[in-house]
Amino acid sequence: MTSPSNGLEIELVVQEMPHNIYDLNDISVTQDKICLNRKSGYGGKLIIDKVSKAYQIRGDKLVQVIEDIDIEIEEGEFVSLVGPSGCGKSTLLNIIAGLEKPDSGVVWSNIRAKGCKDHNRLLIFQEAALFPWLTVYENVAYGLRIRKYPKEQCNQLVIKYLELVNLLNFKESYIHQLSGGMKQRVALARALVLEPEILLMDEPFAALDIKTRKDMYQLLLNIWQATKKTILFITHNVEEALILSNRILVMNSHPGVIKSEHKLNGQYPRSLEDENLQEIKKRILQEFIDDLNIDVEQGGNVNEEVN
Numbered sequence: 001m002t003s004p005s006n007g008l009e010i011e012l013v014v015q016e017m018p019h020n021i022y023d024l025n026d027i028s029v030t031q032d033k034i035c036l037n038r039k040s041g042y043g044g045k046l047i048i049d050k051v052s053k054a055y056q057i058r059g060d061k062l063v064q065v066i067e068d069i070d071i072e073i074e075e076g077e078f079v080s081l082v083g084p085s086g087c088g089k090s091t092l093l094n095i096i097a098g099l100e101k102p103d104s105g106v107v108w109s110n111i112r113a114k115g116c117k118d119h120n121r122l123l124i125f126q127e128a129a130l131f132p133w134l135t136v137y138e139n140v141a142y143g144l145r146i147r148k149y150p151k152e153q154c155n156q157l158v159i160k161y162l163e164l165v166n167l168l169n170f171k172e173s174y175i176h177q178l179s180g181g182m183k184q185r186v187a188l189a190r191a192l193v194l195e196p197e198i199l200l201m202d203e204p205f206a207a208l209d210i211k212t213r214k215d216m217y218q219l220l221l222n223i224w225q226a227t228k229k230t231i232l233f234i235t236h237n238v239e240e241a242l243i244l245s246n247r248i249l250v251m252n253s254h255p256g257v258i259k260s261e262h263k264l265n266g267q268y269p270r271s272l273e274d275e276n277l278q279e280i281k282k283r284i285l286q287e288f289i290d291d292l293n294i295d296v297e298q299g300g301n302v303n304e305e306v307n
Contacts, residue, residue, distance in 0.1 A: 045073055045074060045075040045076075045077075045109060045197065045198060045230045046071075046072070046073040046096070046107075046108075046109055046121075046198055046230065046232065047071075047072050047073075047106075047107070047108055047109070048069055048070065048071040048072075048092075048096060048105070048106075048107050049070060049105055049106045049107070049108075050068050050069070050070060050104065050105040050106075051066065051068075051069040051092065051095060051102045051104070051105030051106070051107060052064070052066060052067045052068055052069070052102060052103050052104045052105055052255075053065050053066050053088070053091055053092075053095060053100070053102050053103050054103055054255075064254075064255035065088040065091050065255060065256055066088040066091055066092050066255055066256035066257070067255040067256065067257055068105070068257065069092060069105070069256070069257070069258060070258065071249065071258065073198075073230060073232060074230075075197075075228075075230055076228045076229070076230055077230055077231070077246060077247060078224055078230075078231045078233065078244060078245050078246050078247075079231065079232050079233065079245060079246075079247045079248075079249060080233045080234075080235055080240070080241035080244060080245040080247070080248045080249070081093075081232065081233070081234050081235075081248075081249050081251060082235055082236060082237075082238055082241045082248060082249070082250055082251070082284065083236065083250060083251030083252065083253065083256070083288075084236060084253060084288050084291065084292070085236055086253055087251045087252060087253035087254075087256045087291075088251065088253065088255065088256025089234045089236070089251060089256070090202055090203075090234060091256070092256065093123070093200055093202050093232070093234050095107060096121075096200060096232070097121065097123040097200050099123075109121070109197075109198070120196055120197040120198055121196050121197065121198040121199070121200055122191040122194060122196040122198075122199060122200065123200040123201075123202065124187055124188065124191050124199065124200065124201045124202065124204050125187075125202050125204070126202055126203045126204055126206050126207060127207070128183040128184055128186065128187040129187065130175045130183060130186055130187060130190075131175070132174065132175045132176060133174075134174075134175075135171065135172050135173060135174055136162070136167060136170050136171050136172070136173050136174075136175075136178070136186050137158055137162070137171040137172065139175070139186055139190055140158045140161060140162060140186065140189045140190045140193050141154055141155075141158045141193070142190065143190060143193065143194050144157060144158070144193060144194070147194075157193050157195075158171075158189075158193060159171075160193075161189040161192045161193045162189055164189065164192065164223060164226070165185040165186075165188055165189045165192075165219065165223070166185070166219070167182065167185055167186065167189065170182065179212070180207060180208050180209075180212060181208055181212035181215060181216055184204055184205065184208065184216060185216075185219065187204070188204075188219075188220070188223070192223065192227070192229075196229070197229070197230060198229070198230045198231070198232070199229050199230070199231045199232070200232050200234075201231065201232070201233045201234065202234045203234055203235055203236070204216075205217070205240070206235075206237075213240075217240070217243055217244060218269070220244065221244065221268055221269070225268075233245065238281050238284050238285060239272055239281065242264070242270065242272065242277050242280065242281060243269075243270055243272070245264060246263070246264055246265075246266055247261065247262070247263050247264065248261070248262040248264070248280070248284070249261055250262070250284055250287050252287070252291045253291060259287055259291075260283075260284075260287060262280050262283070262284065264277075264280070
């Protein structure tokens with residue numbers, strides 16, 4: 001598994017297989033690895049089933065970060081997971097990506113799992129984590145070269161995705177020559193060039209200025225609509241989730257649980273002046289306030305939690 005510092009591919013870790021769901025004909029097991037065959041008919045593209053995680057702090061004290069998280073994401077969905085800082089969003093995403101193990105529960109896909117020929121998900125961090133000694137082209141090509149793609153195929157894929165993120169004219173530039181938004185576009189192209197089925201995005205636009213962020217919203221929507229990727233997007237920005245998603249999941253904290261779900265219509269682009277969006281925003285923000293009030297009443301401290 002590649003380390004998170006370079007932002008490259010993260011393999012799905014399968015902790016256990018709930019064999020009451022699958023017929024033996026749907027599962028291939030080789031060298032203690034489990035692969036789900038394509039003919040399996042279970043559920044969505046990505047399934048998070050009763051996932052919990054606690055951390056030990058101050059000696060023997062345990063803090064329950066997330067508890068019994070159940071999420072099913074269908075193929076081609078754009079789902080945003082929103083919640084206040086410290087509710088466990090990033091911890092959950094790290095578990096889905098395979099960077100951390102849950103204490104209980106399973107995370108898996110109905111298409112591929114660890115040990116199968118291909119890898120189906122990639123994680124994009126808030127920091128672009130690009131290689132400054134490589135050009136834009138070389139950064140995007142890096143994962144393909146690690147996988148030993150033929151030179152001609154590698155070049156075709158890199159050109160394709162540089163065009164998709166509007167950076168083909170900057171392919172010979174180095175990272176220090178790029179703006180913040182351009183760096184994130186390079187990181188996005190580097191993920192897309194490996195053609196994952198699922199993109200996991202951890203507040204990728206949080207460090208950008210408002211104008212650049214809005215430009216990235218439109219670019220990401222264009223890419224999502226063109227590629228039909230399944231996206232799980234982590235954010236604490238409710239307006240960001242309303243602009244991008246076709247479904248929003250709201251997390252509470254202490255411990256982190258899924259409190260509510262909000263489905264949005266599929267019309268893009270969206271205006272935040274829309275009455276329906278305003279009503280959904282109002283409900284979500286009220287849930288944040290209610291969560292904060294409960295935490296204060298119970299003597300909680302958000303600084304004890306991890307994102």
